[in-house]
Amino acid sequence: MRRMTAVLRLALAALVLLGGFVATGWAEPVSQRYGVYLSRLDDFNIRGTSFSATFWLFTVSPDSADKTFKTLEFPNASKVEITNQLSESVGGGSWLQQRVQGNFRHNWNLTHYPFTRQILRIEIEATADASAVRLAPDVANTAFDKDIVIDGWRIESVRIVPVLKSYETSFGDPRLPPGAVSQYSRLNLEIVVEQTDPSAFLTMVITPVIAILITLITYLLFSRELGLLTARLSLLVGTIFAVVISMRSVATDLGSVTSINLLDVVHIAALIYTTIGIAAAVQTWWALKNDSDVDQTHRMSRWILWVSTVVLVLVLSLSFADAYFHPDERSEDRADSCCTQRGHEAGHDLASGMVLTGVHRGVAGI
DSSP: OHHHHHHHHHHHHHHHHHHHHHHHHSOOOEEEEEEEEEEEEEEEETTTTEEEEEEEEEEEESOTTOHHHHTOBOTTEEEEEEEEEEEEEETTEEEEEEEEEEEEEOOOOOTTTTSBEEEEEEEEEEEEETTTEEEEEOTTTOEEOTTOOBTTEEEEEEEEEEEEEEESSOTTOTTSOTTOOEEEEEEEEEEEEEEOOOHHHHHHHHHHHHHHHHHHHHHHOOOSOHHHHHHHHHHHHHHHHHHHHHHHHHHHHHOOOSSOOHHHHHHHHHHHHHHHHHHHHHHHHHHHHTTOOHHHHHHHHHHHHHHHHHHHHHHHHHHHHHHHHSOBOOHHHHHHHHHHHHHHHHHHHHHHHOOOOOOBOOOTTO
């Protein structure tokens, strides 16, 4: 009888331990809604690849000392400051708010500048892994202040998107096998902005436009005097140097751009057009110097004028049309939005299939 009692006690203890193991390892992650209200957006630093933003982050939690809320990270922030942490008891829970101000990294896509549309992104990430914590978006209450004024830009929309971020490391957790992948729940606040003021662009293209007009005029100023042709050549060469200096100035203002943008197209087109004008002037100068058929040379020069001008207008028209109808938008931002649903399906499988307690990273701003 005693032996039977001991066996029953052992079985009961095993069941208790197994129940605790299942409750810990197979529990659904804690899901909580977070919303954002954008109150300020400025300091668009294209050359420095960053922007500044101020926003309120809020949630409703059963715990006024919510650890997840207090330890949220902002992975793409270069500098962040959290102030005005507020807590108010409501309906058996706590309404938590905090004001966040920071500088955030953004790679500006200026391929079609000034017809540019950017998705500025602020990343908010939990410090506990996805098997323990899931950040859910409070879509209904996420918005922006309509009174925000940005010089040369306007806010088109603001949305908050859930993402499951994977890291190819276990962060040294001894409970995980070497080389294990860690996954963390993240919310991306995506701010869609559109450029509205083309004045800066007009300032940047005025030099190549003047160069094109000067080249066009020199075709029309035909002369049989070598002195005037020499002056024409000097004017065109000086025009080329002005366009090159303008290109360097634009590169300084906009920073490094990995692809050819609309400004590059305008400058390169002006350089090629002016170079062709120099070639036509040299041909006329050579004909006069060697007593060749000047009239035939003049007709050839006119033919070069019409062909090069038509090609120039066609290239610029197509480039501006493409820029206008296909404004810039960061491709990786679109990819993240497209993959969000798949990421959360994977996160659900991870949370329900992994035998893990919440792994806390303890590394800020990775």
